Amino acid sequence: MPNLTVHHLQIGQGERIPFLLEELNIPYSIQLYKRDPLLSPPELKAKHPMGASPVLEDATTDPSNPVMLAESNAIADYIIHKYGNGRLAVPPSHPNYADYVYWFHYSNGSLQPGLFRRALTRGMASGEEDPRLVFTDKRTNGYIAHVNNRLLATNAYLAGDEFTAADVMMVWCFTTMRKFEPIDLTEYEGIMAWLKRCTAREAYQRAMKKSDPDLDLEAGISAKGPPMVGMFAKAYGPKK
Numbered sequence: 001m002p003n004l005t006v007h008h009l010q011i012g013q014g015e016r017i018p019f020l021l022e023e024l025n026i027p028y029s030i031q032l033y034k035r036d037p038l039l040s041p042p043e044l045k046a047k048h049p050m051g052a053s054p055v056l057e058d059a060t061t062d063p064s065n066p067v068m069l070a071e072s073n074a075i076a077d078y079i080i081h082k083y084g085n086g087r088l089a090v091p092p093s094h095p096n097y098a099d100y101v102y103w104f105h106y107s108n109g110s111l112q113p114g115l116f117r118r119a120l121t122r123g124m125a126s127g128e129e130d131p132r133l134v135f136t137d138k139r140t141n142g143y144i145a146h147v148n149n150r151l152l153a154t155n156a157y158l159a160g161d162e163f164t165a166a167d168v169m170m171v172w173c174f175t176t177m178r179k180f181e182p183i184d185l186t187e188y189e190g191i192m193a194w195l196k197r198c199t200a201r202e203a204y205q206r207a208m209k210k211s212d213p214d215l216d217l218e219a220g221i222s223a224k225g226p227p228m229v230g231m232f233a234k235a236y237g238p239k240k
């Protein structure tokens, strides 16, 4: 029986790990942390040199010296292969293996850094015409359109017909992360339909109840998105 604890900084990407564990039906406990005021509190920083969430604590083999693992994609891979028997991953023998690997890494490799870059650039730009913001905005919109086109093509999930861990990794970018960097999804029909499919899953609903019970999940999947985190809206929100 695995002995896993997820350390999750609320309103953050750590929500993906409970989502994955619920999907795989693997038992775990969850330790919640509040932002202090925006970044990790000292108790979370002490868990791993990265000082960020999520951190997975695996005390299965040696409770006195648990494995402490950071990096969302690394944690997901670790869980899938160590305790999930490879479920929710696509094996190398499958024709969609390359699609799976690509989309599994896309959220944290391109989309999420792009969204944060746009937020930071907006915070320092002189106005909407600032060339740095224009460039970053164009590139980020390209990243979003790429996801939308993929979902329109599969008409199902990122790796193909089946829901996989690539979807688990991507969902937060279009739900909770929009509290930091808004995306209007009105024109992105592929993403909107896929979001509904993914977030209707019981595992998602269970995971969000445990990780962020106060979040409005309906607002998270609405076209206009959830309200921004106050401090972020002030520092990086669109200037009037």
Ligand SMILES: N[C@@H](CCC(=O)N[C@@H](CS)C(=O)NCC(=O)O)C(=O)O
Pocket (backbone or CB within 6 Å): 009, 011, 012, 013, 014, 038, 039, 040, 051, 052, 053, 054, 070, 071, 072, 073, 108
């Ligand atoms: N590359 C890491 C990034 C982790 C990260 O930056 N997490 C955010 C939550 S969304 C965090 O903990 N921020 C608070 C801080 O850095 O102090 C991952 O993929 O898990």
